[in-house]
Amino acid sequence: MRSVVPILTVVVALFVIWYGAAVWLNSKWTLDQAGRAGEEVSFSELVADTWSQERPVLPAPHQVAAELWETTAMKKITSKRSLIFHGWITLSATLLGFVIGTGLGILLAVGIVHNRAMDMSVMPWAIASQTIPILAIAPMIIVVMNSMGIQGLVPKAIISAYLSFFPVVVGMVKGLRSPGAMQLDLLKTYNAGNTATFWKLRLPSSMPYLFTSLKVGIAASLVGAIVGELPTGAVRGLGARLLSGSYYGQTVQIWSALIAAAVLAASLVGIVGLIQRITLKRMGMAE
Structure with a gap:
């Protein structure tokens, strides 16, 4: 148990940094789009959008996980998308x-x-x-x-x-x-x-x-x-x-x-x- 806790701590810290970096790097596109439309974006809306962009600068971990699942479990191993x-x-x-x-x-x-x-x-x-x-x-x-x-x-x-x-x-x-x-x-x-x-x-x-x-x-x-x-x-x-x-x-x-x-x-x-x-x-x- 003592050996697992430090590993989990590092993993959690990495995910927190990753999600935070995704908000920071992807926010420019969201704010630019909102500025062109003359709209204001709340923090929660900003976070939600930066974690769900189709072509983000830095994809969020759950987006990468979804892509991995889609291209492994959901594709035949003979498929060129697998x-x-x-x-x-x-x-x-x-x-x-x-x-x-x-x-x-x-x-x-x-x-x-x-x-x-x-x-x-x-x-x-x-x-x-x-x-x-x-x-x-x-x-x-x-x-x-x-x-x-x-x-x-x-x-x-x-x-x-x-x-x-x-x-x-x-x-x-x-x-x-x-x-x-x-x-x-x-x-x-x-x-x-x-x-x-x-x-x-x-x-x-x-x-x-x-x-x-x-x-x-x-x-x-x-x-x-x-x-x-x-x-x-x-x-x-x-x-x-x-x-x-x-x-x-x-x-x-x-x-x-x-x-x-x-x-x-x-x-x-x-x-x-x-x-x-x-x-x-x-x-x-x-x-």
């Missing part, structure tokens, strides 16, 4: 990119830890790659892939992999290097080689670090998939919902897509966290 349909399109690219980025990140981390040349050469390039804004590199990837006749899921997955591999590299390198000198020396006294040391000591020790980086990577992968949908003028995916909402001034649609993306990201991070608890428990590690 957020579940668009969410699945984005999720597919997210998971594929996450798998590619995670695999590449782990391989690079193993090479960096066991090869000094890779540590001196690959790691700086991996760091430098993250200084390039994803909004700049995404259109380049899309254009190159299109010129090769590759469209749809794969280009978005590559962008997702680009964002997700770096946290995995950093976390895995830290984890593989986490065993202390005494532990490494102990294995040497047992005549263990690099391969045995990796499987018996370095890899198990890296698991907490790996899962922490995977939580960051899966969220970054989702961002990459959404960004990958923006430069293409896509008609499917959460990015497409954001695009169409911005084109037609449908701010409620934009916010519902944002909330759906946030829920999807939280769910993916939660799944990774659940796998982490199960894996570490079976390995006898305390979190």
Whole structure:
């Protein structure tokens, strides 16, 4: 109960601020309309109108909730107006990119830890790659892939992999290097080689670090998939919902897509966290 109260307090405070901001940002249109009609607007009428505008600057929470209900429960999942349909399109690219980025990140981390040349050469390039804004590199990837006749899921997955591999590299390198000198020396006294040391000591020790980086990577992968949908003028995916909402001034649609993306990201991070608890428990590690 004690842990629930602070969370509920923060949630209530956020809703109060959200509703207040909706009144403030949407009131200009209401007052302008009333001024043109030569009418006065009471505070209650102002609040009611700012919370029910068709195209508000900032939609009220209940408007976003109604849109979410309409585009999930009230639509078939095969409908192009269903957020579940668009969410699945984005999720597919997210998971594929996450798998590619995670695999590449782990391989690079193993090479960096066991090869000094890779540590001196690959790691700086991996760091430098993250200084390039994803909004700049995404259109380049899309254009190159299109010129090769590759469209749809794969280009978005590559962008997702680009964002997700770096946290995995950093976390895995830290984890593989986490065993202390005494532990490494102990294995040497047992005549263990690099391969045995990796499987018996370095890899198990890296698991907490790996899962922490995977939580960051899966969220970054989702961002990459959404960004990958923006430069293409896509008609499917959460990015497409954001695009169409911005084109037609449908701010409620934009916010519902944002909330759906946030829920999807939280769910993916939660799944990774659940796998982490199960894996570490079976390995006898305390979190």
